[in-house]
Amino acid sequence: MVQRTLVTGGCGFIGHHLVEALRARGDEVHILDLRPWQGKPLDGGQVVLGSITDRAALRKAMDGIDRVFHVAANPNLWAPNPALFHEVNFVGTCRVLEEAARRGLHRIIYTSTESILKSVRGPRRSSCSMIDETASLELDDMPGPYCRSKFRAEEAARAAAASGLPVVIVNPTMPLGPGDALLTPPTKMVLGFVNGKMPAYLNCEFNLVDARDVALGHILAAEHGRIGERYILGAENLELSALLKELSALTGHRMPALRIPYGVALAAALVSETIAHFRKRPPVAPLTGVRLARSSMAFDCSKARTELRWQVRPLRQTLYDALTWLRDAGLLKREISLPSRSEIGRHRPTLQKPDGYIAPQGLPTVTP
16 A cells, blocks of 8 residues: 655755655655755655645645655754744644644654753763653753754644654754755754864764664654654764764865864854844854753664664765765865775665564554
């Protein structure tokens, strides 16, 4: 039986990879997005141009749909009008959930974020204390309007699940890889390094994951995730200094020599956002990003690997593919000397279950 699947935000970074992965599975894929689809024809699916805040567009996009992957959001850490975060990320999510509740869908996968699992209040966390799905925070723990909007949106998704809607939540960490046409914050960071626009850095610890693997994690969450549960989709915990060293080894460019203290970075972000407010242009260093970097954002991602049998590719391959895509897209201002593909290798995680796989008890599944 062919699944009729809707992906909100299907023309975005993660959304595009998810659409392609679903099509490879044989789904009839439909998209709701503000932008037109740039990939191959959808073979029976349709693209509805519109916002998730538009009830008429939502109704049209959900007509005849079996399941929804709600990926659409404003993923930036700054906006000229902070109210946009609330309107798109929270109000839009509520409208998606309301429309889904009217239709008896098999499954709704809500794309949250790792950023809402960390508090910016209290003592600084060390990497010895990794964050997992049990994190229980409050709105005041969130560092800025983006995180507050996503926190409230996930609360709405959890409440919908508690009321009987078949919602599963995924929390991707920082996605990277090829195809990021919108240049989300992690890609901007890599681009800034390669183009020589990173004279100094604030060392911090975070988790990177390949956007293609995040797409596969969404599908596994739809098929094997427990209703009302969240699953962190992350790959490798590392410090920014380690990432810059890896990028230096891949590109032949030196990493920045100057490491700045957190207090200096915070002050610079405050100045940068003040200037951005008047110029209506993104700040060099968003305050939300700096506040998130105050302490470790290392994550324990074992739940998704255990319950969903999710796999990820090596970080070096992700970086290589991202750099290759940025070069081919004409976004690099400096030449890079990438190694050959054979030196990097290729590992493509699949959705195939390993031999002897037994679904954990209590995991409802949806038959494709």
